[in-house]
Amino acid sequence: MSSRDLILGRVRQALVDVPGDEATYEQAVSRDYLRVHGSLSTAETVDLLAENLADYRAIVHRSDPGGLPALLARLLGARGEPGARRVLVPPGLPAHWLDAADATPVPDEAGHTAHELDEVDSVVTGCAVAIAETGTLVLDGSPDQGRRRITLIPDHHICVVRVPDQVVSSVPEALERLDPARPLTWISGPSATSDIELDRVEGVHGPRTLEVVLLSEG
């Protein structure tokens, strides 16, 4: 007998006490928990996002389309002594966003080895959904966000969130908007560990600095 049949047989044997007319999945689970915690206006929801992002040590900026290139140029220029020199960009990132920056854009290419990605200083991406209640950014691999690894290897990630379009209040609202067939990365603050005496330390493996630009329509 295959292990598959063996295990499924054991499961069925173990469940002989379960009556045939058991409640269906829909009946078995009560969904009376809240979909959203509190009732905030759109602007308040964006403020809550900013507050919760900052609480987990992300650095939050606000901008409008006109001011974005200058802001990104400033943030990249402030990295280390010469500033960020090489900046990874996903294929669908609006090119003019980096117009004012000194750094060389490095397009994300399939052929790049992990070692090559390790040579870049920063990465700039868009975002799929941001969750206000938890201070979470979700990337879904769309063209303005790129593959999962590009936001992982560089030490500095700037994520641009269009507000209020891309902002939801809660985890249930976020899941509803996301496509499970895509590979997703949920980011809440920069990489952190509490493994040594439960002292929180930022940045073990992922980017040690996460900057979020809340981009309003302007």
Next chain:
Amino acid sequence: MSGTFVGMPAFPKAAHEAVHDDTLRGNLRHATHTIRDKRARAVDELADFALLREAGKQIKDHTLRHLDRYLVQLEESVTAAGGTVHWAADADEANRIVADLVKATGQSEVVKVKSMATQEIGLNEALEAEGIAAYETDLAELIVQLGHDRPSHILVPAIHRNRGEIRDIFAREMGSWGRPAPDGLADSPAELAEAARLHLREKFLRAKVGISGANFMVAETGTLVVLESEGNGRMCLTLPETLISVVGIEKIVPTWRDLEVFLQTLPRSSTAERMNPYTTTWTGTTDGDGPTTFHLVLLDNGRTDTLADTVGRQALRCIRCSACLNVCPVYERAGGHAYGSVYPGPIGAILSPQLRGTASEIDASLPYASSLCGACYDVCPVAIDIPEVLVHLRERVVQGGEVTSGGAKVRLKPAKGHAAERAAMRAAGWAFARPAALRAGQRFASRTRRLHPRKLPGPGKAWSASRELPKVPAESFRDWWQRTNGGTTGKSPNSGTSGKGGAAK
């Protein structure tokens, strides 16, 4: 289960040593108290936490009660998304499958995401025997691996180590595994984390095979989910060409939407955060993004036997948040190693003897590694009634009875060397016959208060010889609340008919 723990002394013996280890007890007290206070605040932030907890319990219960259907559905979805599904009845089979898959890639090293399932089956040791080096990449697991040590906590496996010890381990061991620790390494958490970053990065960047577990598998979509903090998980899940995930068959949820419950309750219960820093979800393989080959190994290893026990099966709801460890007075004093299993604390005390059976001395003693205070039940985000299962397992150890082992029904003899417990259990026999009295451990403990010895008999003796047994309150808070309508009747908790009334509710 893992060969790592073979030869472990029974709980009381190991606990006896642990309570005399001042460093260990200091580390543990600091850690558990810090995290339990934070958890309470994180949970209080959600007004509907109790409802989320109930929904989580219902989702898991429903899934377990129809597990065959959901396993088949999961297999179909994963396969349709480009993954390959394997089934492993026990640890040996799972290890063999993984070793063969690694060998087929031509590689001799793998990077690992922290995973309880692979620890449970002793995968690292099995791979080593096949000439494959498995590198743990979670900081705490790295500390444990470099220290030739065993994990002692589900969430923070190196909780028993302080910063000075970690510095020494890094300085001494890193060089023989790869990039050595920097000269003059100090013991600040930031410097230690930086040393780990440099040491591990060279492994991540060249890794061709990653091995993980999963927190959840979605039957409907075939999606796997891993929650983590450091980014080492993302490294292992996205950089290698081949990804192999070994996951217990109980980790299924039916639908994508179900994640909305657990992504709210797990981080808050576990690290006391609104959300953990990183969560990765993947569904089979995606062209151009992440591994090109994905294998899912579905692991039984005692889970179907556990499922066959109508009282004990609720342990399979566990989402490994570790909240029960942090509130447990026994865990706080004894430490994780005393449990002789990769699952320490209250959940370990009910899960290990079910997964492995109660034949060994350590497993027979685990159901006694509790004061039945009920704190573990109160914090559990899927409402596992750990005290109820503990009492159930004590009864099994003491009296024997019918259990399922390796899929077959067997009659268990009363455990040898437990004559004292047998007597104690006979005395408490009236309570076992009244299931309602067992609904919550603290209530049970209150009612059998007079029966509680000041020192534990049998295997509990060594533990209690060095500890005063916690006093059991005359009446549980819950009973007092119900009886006095939340204090509005003006009765003090100590007045009135403690221990009487309400047993049949």
